[in-house]
Each structure stands twice: as structure tokens, then as C-alpha cells.
Amino acid sequence: MDDAVNDKVLLSLDVNGSEHEVLVEPRRTLADVLRHDLELTGTHIACEHGVCGACTVLVDGAPVRSCLMFAAQAEGRGVRTVESLGRGDELSDLQRAFTEHHALQCGFCTPGFLMLAEGFLAARPDASRAEIREAVSSNLCRCTGYQTIVDAIEDCAARRRAAERTRSA
Amino acid sequence: MREPGFTADGTWVGASVKRKEDPRLLTGRARFVDDIHLPRMLHAQFVRSSVAAGEITSVDLSRVRDVPGVVAAFTAADLDLGDITAVLDRPRSEFVPTAMPVLARDRVRFVGEPIAIVLAEDAYAVEDGLEAAEVTYRAGTPVLSEEQALAPGAPLVHDEAADNVLLDVSMFATEGIDDIFADAPCVVSVRATTGRQNALPLETRGVVASWDARAGQLLVQTCTQVPHVVRTVLAGCLGRPENTVRVVVPDMGGGFGIKCVVGREEIAVAAASLRVGRPVKWIEDRKDALTASFLAREQRYQARAAFDEAGRILALDADVLCDMGAYSCYPFSAGIEPLMASAEMPGVYRVPAYRVRGRAITTNKAPTAPYRGVSRPQYVMVMERLFERAARELGLGPVEIRRRNLITTFPYTGVNGITYDPGSYLESLNLAERVLTEEGWYERQRELAGQGRFLGIGYSCFNERTGYGSDAFAKRRMAVVPGFDISEIRMDTSGTVVATTGTMSHGQSHETTMAQIVADRLGLDLDHVFIQQGDTDRVAYGWGTFASRSITIGGSAVGLAAGRLGDKLLHIGAHLLRTRPDNVELSGGRVRKCDDHTRSLSYVDIAEVAYLKAHLLPKDVDPGLTATASFDGIGDGTFSNASHGVVVELHAGTGQVEILRYACVEDCGVAINPQVVEGQARGGIAQGIAGALFEQVTYDEQGEPSAASFIDYKVPTACEIPDISIHHLETPSAFTGNGAKGVGEGGTIGAPAAVLNAVNDALRPTGVELDDTPITPERVLGALEVRWTTR
């Protein structure tokens, strides 16, 4: 791994629970490796300078901008993308909340918001609407005006809490 | 056929059904243009001009071709392509056509203009290649403002446009208008400028071009709102018969107008692909999308209005100047913004006398394209400011003066020659006012004023002309007239229906809403209806999606086609049920006898006859279950309307404008899917707020754009856009197949005026009024501090 200069490097990446090996230039961002080398095109690219959040994925459970991370930096860490949500054709609770609340229109920013929300709610299951709104402000959406995205995440969090109460009761 | 109803049970139309588009978008299985990967595909980027104006003295790409991974690089001379030229059916005295070359040849007209295309094995190497390009210029003096463009002896952006004016029209000029102004007891004026904005779909532009040897076609997969228009221009620029070009649109990540014009990059990529014989992909990066794509909205209004003592408007006189940048966009031309403003400025008000001059100037800035609302956000803002100002002069309430002037009897033919179909202008304004009043915002305003805080309440009242037909565009004197839409519908042997539309959804949910229309017409479950769009080989011709035309025109065409298919099902069904044609009806996926519901045939039964047992068909019926219909806009189209009510607080100390409350009362006739309508309204309002308070592209004195990143181009986030309540009124349209009116642009149109009025209401104690957008915190604080220093 050391002493590579401009040459391609062999990386071993854990993405959505599977090990992948890719031979890429070190400058290749995680976003590009996910999309074009692993053909997981659900992660989108819309600014490549870390502002819009369309490329948000989870790395060791935390939401990160995959355009601001070289794939080489992700070696040895667990990466999760939108393709890991839901099972087969069955949507996850968060995905269902997005469709029920019309939290997406063109859908281009949506995978980024889903992964942002997934990472955020895992750490902050009791977040208030104001806290959810602040987390949602991490990413840009040009279609919805954000309100229904906040609604969807708030609703999903409430349902998860209710399910948790039922489980522990 | 059942009557469509807003909330009626039993119909798809009027129900907020979950979108058919969502599952693939939510699971990462949608296919956007950058998700397409073809064998041997190359990646393209463009060498772009670093100067705003000048002659190209040399382009040296030899070092580019030596960069590892670079496969080819071409200049304009290498590709030899036809120009893109938008024309209007107007005399030279009114409109000057100008050519937009696909790649700049000898002259550049804005920073970011494409000069050469570079192709490489991957998206990284191609950018390495760009850095090796050497272009030299004889730089000229850029023209960057109205003053510079119109100054005597100004440098010319296009030699054909002798005074940098591309369009100059004077319209209406009601006889005696000068006398009305001279005699009026109250004359108010507004000078307003609006910032240059970027429509900013999250997905930038992009295209994949490849040769399909089996079809003998150039396949261009591109994210465009207007696939057939792109095909027509591609064929023209490449000098190929149109049948050898196929344009296919994958999933699209927004457009908002920026993708309803033909991009020169689309043509260059296709040409380069043919030249090298390999698929070529171009994905515009954000820097280029912000600086070198199409922008919009930079306008200057000088308007005045005369009123009588009772606050009734007597006359309107406006001079509208639009800075259209370096090129005229195809097909709409640089006339789009001034013509829209000139034709429609009187809006929802009874304006008895009107005169307007509309001009488009050309400057050395990135060119412009129609952006959601097209001039209406601006002229509505100016109109609403005129009424607010008159209200102050006459001592009337801002809502009351509007009430006295709104059109209340329909149809109404305005001074601008446009006939307005019924709407709820007064009702929507009254409801907006009632919402804010009942919530106590006026009391809150008085209370905070006592504490030295600045709360403001503002309204806007407007309509949105939708469903422009061929006649309406012909009246604008467009040379190509994008009015009608054609739909072809087919039922297969499983009883499933596929309907085509020439419109192109890029977030508007057409796969769902048009399916709702078809499902109702045929008594089908939504799961059995599919909408196909965005493939020039599947639809004879279509004009795509813009000007809120999709549901009004495309939806009507789809509904008509479904009706025709339904007629055929009834005809065959009656024959097979051995009853009179008028004794059968469609219900629940079956044809049944009206007088005996137990006697029926499923669509599968009928399809089996239509396809597999054609000998059983009536003698006058052809085999198969297909139908075609077209629809064109009727008269002057159909007008949706809305009123917005906004409460803001201005923060002393920072000048921040905080929106505390936003209420929207909208009337789009029959809402096919209320949740989708609300989504359009909220998203539109967010873009309107963006223009009112945040977004602007400026240029320095060399013509370098100020905003090349999202750091500088301030798209608002969830923390700046408030929750918005939507209240529905319903005045069905008589001019569309389902009573619906277009709803794509309204939110954007009404928001700047309402926000600006609220800010100015809050600024009342200072005596300062702000008429230019965006209203930045810096300008608000400047206004607030005027008060401090004069006290």
C-alpha cells in the first residue's frame, strides 16, 4: 500500500456487507468507485465539493460525503449505500415514509437524504423536529422545499420509537 | 365515465396515491444519465473560454492529445457543425436572430463558452487533458450591464445586433394613456432589478451518445425536457435525416426549464461520438453548471401605475429590459422573457389602459433559458409593489386595494387581449388574509412593534397561464409552435395499458398522475396502467415539458386516447355481449351491460378476441386494441391562480430575514393528485424564496462569474425554507380534458412578491423600501440602520 506514486492501488472495500476488490488510481473518490467501479449507482454525485450531500453514504455508521473521501481512505471501514436499505422489492420503513409523505420528486437527491437520515436517526432516535430539520439542512433538494423530507424522517423516527416501546413492554 | 372528483371516493383522479416512480428512486435502481455505462465508452469535457469577450487567436490541442488516457480532442473546425439559431416570426426591427455555434469558432462571448471537446478513457484523465489545452485570445472589452450594452458606441456582442438589442417590442399602447397619467390623482412608480439566477436542477446536464448499428441510428441518451426538439436540432446540426437520430431520456434529476432548450454540448458530444466511433458520455460538473450553463431572470423594470382616489388602477406603463446574456436559446429565443412579461403583466387585475416596451439585450455573460415562471415572478413582484405603494399613498390597506382591482367576472378579456377563464382570485386572497388574521399575526405584529422588533406581513396575488396551445404560441410569433401533444395507447392481451406522452416528467410525477387519468377513463386499477415518455421512436412528435403544459395538454391527450380505447372496448364488448352499443359501460376492468351488471366481459376476454380470435370481432372493427389522440391548447389556455401570505421578522443586528409563516392558497382546478400539487407548490415556493432572498450570479469587471461553487451560489437549505401550509380552492377548467390547470410554476411566481412585500411591511418604520432582489441581510441591515442613525 505504501510507496504508490500515481500507480493504481488494489483496495479491498467492505460495501453493504460484501468484500470488493478494486484496482484504481488513489485519486478516485469513494463516490466514483461506488458508482462506476462497483456499479452501485444509487449514490449520486451533484457537486463534488461537499455541499449538496447527494453522495452521502454511511461509513462505520456515520453519514459522510463520499465525494470528499478517497476510496483508499475507506479501506478497513464498513460502507453502506442506499442499495442496502430495504430487502429485495420491500421498502424499508424510512423508504416507505418517504413515499408516503411525498418526500421526493425527481428523486436525484433522495439516496443522499435517506443515508443522512439513516445515520442521523441511528445516533439520535429521539431527535426533535427542529433537530431533524437541522440535520436535513446538510443536503440540498431543489424540488420539495424540504418540508416533506422532515415530515418523513420525523414520522419514521416516531414509528421506530413506538415499535421499540412495544418490544420492550 | 365517472366524473373526476377532488376527493370523491372511487376515482383515481383526486386521490393522493403513492407515486409509481418512487420504488426505483428510493432503492437506488433508477437510471439517470450518469448511471449509463456502455462498452468502450469515452468521457468528454470541454475546453472553455477564460475570457468574456474576444477573438480566439489560436487553439493548440497537441499537448492535450499526449496526456495519458486522452483519446481525441476536437475544435469547431474539426467537427464542422451547423449552428443553432432560434428565430421568431417578427421583423428585423423587432427581433434579430443570432447564431449559437456548437463550439466557438473565432470568437468567444462569455467565460465558460465551449471551444473544444476532449475525450478520454475516464472522467479523471479527461480533466487532466483540459489542463493541457492552450488557447490564446485577443481579448475585447466585455459588455456586462444594461448601461454598457446600450451605451453609444458600445462593443457589439453579435455584429448582427447593432445596438446589443436582440428583441425590442412595444405593445398595446392604449389610446390616451398619457392623458390618463397626467390627470390621475395618484401615480406611483417602481424601479426594480432582479438577480441572475440558476434554475439549478440537482442533476446537472448530461448525455451519452452512441451509434446503434442495428437500427442505423445515432442513439442520444440525454436528460432533456424536450426530446423531439433535441432530435430536430441534432439532425440539423449534424446534417443527417431526422430518422437516423433517436433521443431517449432516462430518469431525470430535475430541470426547471434549464433543460427545455437545446444544449450545444449535446450536439458536440453526439458529433464526437460519430467521429471516433465509440460511445461518449458527458456529465456537466457543478462548476460548469453554475457558470457555463443557462441562467435566467436578470431583469430591470421601470413601471408606473395611475390610480383613482378609490384605489382603482387606471393605467399601467412599463419598460422591461432583460439581460439574456451571450446567446439566444433554442427554440424559445432571447425573446422569451421580455415577451412573457410584456404580454401578461396586467395579471389578475382589471387594468383598463396598458403600454409596455420589452427588450432583450445581449451581454458577455452565460446565456439564459426559460426558468420556472419565466418573467412572471418578476412582473408579479413589480405589480404587487405598485399596488402596495399606491395603498400607502391612498391610505388603503394593502389587501383592500387588491380587492378593489381583482378580476371577479369571467371570462374576462384583458387590455392585453388575453381572455382569462374562471379563477378564484378574490376568494384566494380573502382566504390567505383570513388564515393569517385568525392565527393572530396582526396582533403579534403590533405587540412586537412595541418592543422595537420588525415583523412584516405581505401578500401576493397572481395567476399562471398554463396549457398554451399552438395558437397561443403563434400569437407570440414563435417560428416553431410547441402547442399540441399526441398520445398513443395500447392494451395488451393481459389487459394492461401502456399510454405514451410527448411530455417529459423530470420530477412532476407524470407516470402516476397521467396513469390516474387513464385508469379512471378505463375503469382500471392503477397497477395496470403504464406511461411511456422520453423516446423519440415511441412518439410521433411531442413538445416535452415546460410552461406547466404537461397535465393540461399531455394529460388531456392521454385522457382522450384512453377514451377512444374505451370506445373500442365498448364497441367490441357490446358485440360480444349481443347488446346495443349504448347498453354497455366500463367498470372495474370489465365491459358490462348497463341493464344487467351480471353480464360482463373482462378486458382480458376482449383482448383475447381483439388479438387471438379476430374472426369474432365486429366487421367494422380492426384487430388490436390501440388508439391515438392529440390535444391542443384551447384559446388563450387556462389560468390557475393563487394567493400567498407571508410573515417575516427582520433581525436587528444581522439583517437576517426569518420567515415565520407561509400560507399558500392555490387553485389549479381539479387536482389530479393533491399531494403532488402540494409538492409542486411547496417546491416552487422554495425556489421563489431562493430568488427573493438568497441566490444571485454576479460578474466582476472582466466578466468572470462570482459563483462557481455552492459556497457562493447560496441555494437555501431546510433551515431557510419554512414549513408552508397549502389551502386548496377548486375552479375547474373548461378547457382541459379533466378540469385540471397547470401547477408547475405557480409557487415560484408568487413567492418573491409576497416575501418582498412582507419585508417592506416590516421596514415601514424605517421609511426605506427595497425593490431589488435578492434582498440580502446586508441590505436589510443597511435599511434598519438608516433608522438608527436618523433617530
Added chain:
Amino acid sequence: MKPPPFGYHRARDVAGATALVAELGEDAKFLAGGQSLIPMMNFRLARPAHLVDIARLGELSFLRRDDDRLHVGALTTHHEVESAPDRSVRGFEVVREAMRWIGHLPIRTRGTAGGSLAHGDATAEWCLLAVLLDAEIVTASPRGSRVIPAGEAFLGFFTTLLEPDELIVEVVFPKPAPHAALTEFAERRGDFAIVAAAVDLDVAGGRVTGGRVVLGGVAPVPLRVPAAEALLGAGERADAELFAACGRAAAEAVDPPDGPGPGADYRRSLVRALVARACEEALAR
């Protein structure tokens, strides 16, 4: 917007990292969270020939109270600080609370304290905090370790005292600052501040007996404002009047840049408002 090519190297320890950067020469850079460096590389505004990835140096990721001092390891992320439990930041709440001003959550999960200090943005929260609280920036290089007083660390626009092969190891805040606060203003949530103000008040018996005021966005480096601090040292009652006067004094003392973007007068107005606000928040803490 793809970055230019570079050689990628992964360090195993601090000594190895600094030795490698020294060996690779001036065009080599340390790569921590990359949240400032990578955007610049994507715009091709930065083009290091080599990046030495220090992310695996787990020993640089910590947040530790030690007597009265708060130690923050260079690789500690903004988000880790933001999520720190009360006991580990008692007396240094200002550090934790300031993190919410840094970009957005997905930036804070990657960006690091050391990376931000090394980047040296005059509006960056870590830089302001370090200057405000007289922090010590501990570094390592092939020439050994040294301690840079924060007040001397920032030389100019994105320029620090750090040598190219010198790696920040930790930042040490030497004594608790129970009445300190940082506030900012930007047009949008998460933007770089137009102006940021940080204050640290010494409060006794309802009176302010001393204080430090640091501003971002008015000079090429985080700026201490002695004229404003003088007002805080006079033992006046801790009230809105004093804080407003402090804000005015700060506004009069600074000479902010005049565009592009927000003008000098506006920045000065923001200084006036934000210093007063920061004082109020510091007192309330």
C-alpha cells in the same frame, strides 16, 4: 471536478508520518479528514504530489480532561467533540457547543480538530477557540516535538507557523472557561461565517472582571480585540449595556475587508451584534 493525480501513502505512526512527508518533499501533505483539502483538490486549486494518510493513527483520537486542562487529539472529529458527555468537557462547554457551527453533520463526522487548525481559516471555529482560550498546539516533526502557543500559530490568510512536515498531535486548552461562547452569522445554515465572535468572560459577583474577545471574518487571522477586552476588565456589572458597549468597541476597532461579498460596513455591524450576543450567551452559560 476530479482531483489531479497524487501518490497515496498510509502512515503507521506519527514518526513514520512526519518522516515520510519530510522525505517526499514540499509537495507532500498530511491527509486527515480531508474536508477542506479534498474540495480544493476537486477544484484543482490544491495539487499535492503525495498524500500521507494519518487517519489510522488511533493514538491521535481522544478527548481527555487532565487536572484543569482539556486535551483534544488532532484526529478527534468535530462530531466526536460535539457528542462528548458533559463530564469530559465540564468547564469547556464552549468547545463542544462551538462544533455545531461547523458545516453540517456529514462534514463533522470526517473533519478533525487538527486538520482545521492546520488549514488555518480565520473564521474556523477551532482556530477561534484556540486563540480565545490560549491553547497550546502540540506538534511533531522529524526535528522533534514542540508546543506552539495558539496566539502565535496563525500568520496570515490560510497560513500557519507549521512546517510542511510538522504534524499537529494535539491541542491543549489550559484552563476552564465556564463563561465562554462562540457565535456566528452566515446567510445559510452551515456556511462559512461572514463574521464569527468568541468571548471568554471572567465573572465574579455579577461583575465582569476580565475577558477575551476574538473575531473571525474581519482579518486574515483570528483577531484578538484589546479595545473590547479593556471594557471587560473594568469590573462593570455584567449586563446588556456593558455587552453592547463591548460590541461597539469591537466594531470600531476592526478594519474588515470590503468585499467581494459582504462589505466592510456590514461586517462591522455584525461584529457589534455578535460580540454582544456572544457575551450574553457566555454569561448565561
